[in-house]
Amino acid sequence: MASTSNVQSSNKDSRNAEKDSVQPGSSREEKCHKCEECSKQFSRLSNLKSHMRSHTGDKPYRCAECSRQFSELGSLKRHKRTHTGEKPYKCEECSKQFNEVGSLKKHMRTHTGEKPYRCEECSKQFSELGHLKTHLQTHTGEKPFRCEECSRQFSRLSNLQRHMQTHTGEKPYKCEECSKQFSQQGNLKTHMQTHTGERPYKCEECSRQFSQLANLKRHIQTHTGDKPYMCEECSKQFSELSKLKIHLRTHTGEKPYKCEECSRQFSRLGHLKDHMRTHTGEKPYRCEECCRQFSELGTLKTHMRTHTGEKPYKCEECSKQFSRLRILRKHMKTHKYVNVSVVRSTRMASTSNMQSLDDIRRNAEKDDSVQPGSSRGKKCFRCEECSTQFSQLGNLKKHKRTHTGEKPYRCEECSKQFSELGKLKIHMRTHTGEKPYKCEECSRQFSEWKSLQTHMRTHTGEKPYRCEECSRQFSQLAHLKGHMRTHTGEKPHKCEECSKQFSHLNSLRIHVRSHTGEKPNKCEECSRQFSDLGSLKIHMRTHTGEKPYRCEECCKQFSDQGYLKKHMRTHTGEKPYKCEECSRQFSRLGHLKEHMRTHTGEKPYKCEECSRQFSQLGHLKGHMRTHTGEKPYRCEECCRQFSELGTLKTHMRTHTGEKPYKCEECSKQFCQLSHLKKHKRTHTGEKPYRCEECSKQFSQLGNLMVHMRTHTGEKPYMCEECSKQFSQLGNLKAHKL
Template structure:
């Protein structure tokens, strides 16, 4: 027979065994726990009880372990040390996650697409790309997000908070990535390089847009006319040609424009600013496009070729006008007599035959003319200039018509 001591020991061991087998169920959510202490901690998630208080900032916690971890934010203690790179962490879980950057381990696998992750939180965020779940909601505009980080960034659009400041110029930003991009304006860093032409960019988005020059990709399509664009901004600007919207208004003369660039160019008509200078002759221009056109007068470049007769032009507008000599198109019509013209300038000159307007005035004798070319010819009566020379007898004339008449005397 067993002694009393042996019987007591056996009874105690049976009790421990029963405790290990027994489960403790939460009466609120039916969740089960193997230990009573874990059930007690869990019950605080329902009662919101937080018995552990930080003496530094009065923040409260439901578990003692969480308070201890929080205390390290005040003390700066980082007791967990990485043996690979000596980096230190305040929490063991953070160290374990960090170690995967050395081992390459990705223990969390998505069941939908088998993509793997080194951290559980990253996998949970990824799962929402399949489920479409957006559990984080903005209290101001009800916009929803799949991750907490993007919600926090979005909230700054309501609060106006800009926690990231540039140390060079004190400019502030609501998002860290925006500050990093801005810093490149000071450092001139261009980390993104095009593999086709080696051109470098300070932002990845700019490189992606640039690559479409090589690929010919135009992913943005106008639903009104089917025209395609390589940049979203270009399509938005184009859409205003259909809607008639002109959101950019000049404060000087109230003239409105489709694009911001057009407004900036227009403002120079008021300020007289000409920031673009020709290195060949020092002539200055208010628009970059005008400088580029002017440079062709030095280089002789004529990049626009007519497919009908192979004639070349230095400006696209001149080619378009020339094409009308082949198509017979006359898009400019006089409202008075319905006469049509290939060029807008010709229509304007013609309209003055109806209105009698003479906007060009001679500064010498105040005589007025309906066309600029007429006043230029008239000025030669004052200057004595004779730019047209006969190649047969070297006689000079102030007007081209006079030279042509004179040439007939040689032909006869």
């Protein structure tokens, strides 16, 4: 029946098409009916009447089902099919049916692959005009749909409509199986697969199946290793855009998810959800073995190892295995003490003022090892101020001084006060110079045992402090804390002069020297001074010739690791710095900054002699030599000197005879690009330099300047014999002959 109606409709359409076909020269081809509003013309009066309704807003055709009104009868007929369910247009490929012929045409492109709409900006093609229009907004940045609640803007109306449901809380799509409701139909369809178990998307590599196409695409990247999303701050790469966005918060310090109970903020929604369970007491994860419940999935997984006996964490020293990473870390300390004792028992000299290593080890073991059920394992002493708990009353008393500010122990030398007696004893060594702890590797001595422990790691290479974000390890806790600020974006140290903030105190101290001009680090070779020690060390290599950093591609060596990294980009072609104005890319940040000034017109470097400004420091330095007369670049052939390196290179061609610039018209060659440009004008006839007095034009600026003297009367060339003056040097030379 459907095929019969299709045939009838197609015959009817063909008859109408025959009626509408207009032979050239017929009267129907004329458009004699004109709209007075917009001057558009029509061949039929009925078409003009229909068009006029677009101006008047008249909608005479009304749907009897829903009272919706239409300006054209055809639109009403198409609308009625939404009530009757009629879909007269059928796809011959997949038998899918549509209520409009336009929808069928669009659908056919999914089979033919036709994409007739092309973006002029990036050449991307689309099967529908609407999709192209939406795509163009990614180039223009246009977001015409605005939320009246929060003023957020969207490029698509459908996105705005979905967003509005976050304000209204509307969830119109309901699951018939479990009554769960959703704000979007697509989410309901995805949810239904949890009931049906359907997983239509299959990985061709490992045959794993997925309920969503997006999940399959993400999974495919585990095979390809593709990580297309790169962090501009630390160059870390990610397989998903969402993971990059979350990672960026470690740099910005953004924590958009806030707990309404205690105001604590989190960078991830999952972390907030886990945290909320500490308030609600919810424990949704249940162990099937013993029915114990947990608030986090990770905790359940760890607990399951008590049933399975799994111990995935292995000690590399003694091969003992553990079910938890925390227990392995505690266990590793037993090796650290033993290793240190072995090393020191063979190398440490016995001195009366140094502690016994065995005593230190026993004390450490006493502090670390607490037997289950012992009184020391309990923390029955609680601070009323901050609720911190302690296992010993003495520790609580010490802690309370952090709240009261009490410092009962005073140094008799400098009157400095301390909250603990141990800290006073350590401080006293700054006056006595006592350093009882000695390193047996390098004989260096320290006033604190802790300082010796930290120093020993420079010999053992031990790095016990690990960053949970990027797994980088550090030998000192302070270094880890400083490193963590690269993830959190925290910069607690602020310059009082310019308000610039720093993540490390030492960075602030070095920066302050840019205001004070202090340069405490002096080169013994050339007396040049530097504000930081690192810069001095790098500078010293210019004297020693040391170049410890070597390129594996071309074996070129560098004195600074930063120079090597920049050089490597000449091999990889990497240009990570992109101009947002013109999309040009650069291998160095400095080059991008210099390039940006071509857009902004900024010229921050000013000559103190003549006030001329420059966009680059190198240009200013070159210009300054016109005032100082300095010419540091010397030709080894003729001893002629030049103020710029580029000028010397050009001059060298007069000795080598090199002429790298060739005219494509006559094959004549030149040693300078400017000479080639001037020469080309003899072919093109171009004369870009014009005299403002008489409008005469010249191909070269020098010729215009000579010509101007005919108007000004200037004669800069004077004969030393008779004092006669000339406007051109050639005339003076001819006169001397």
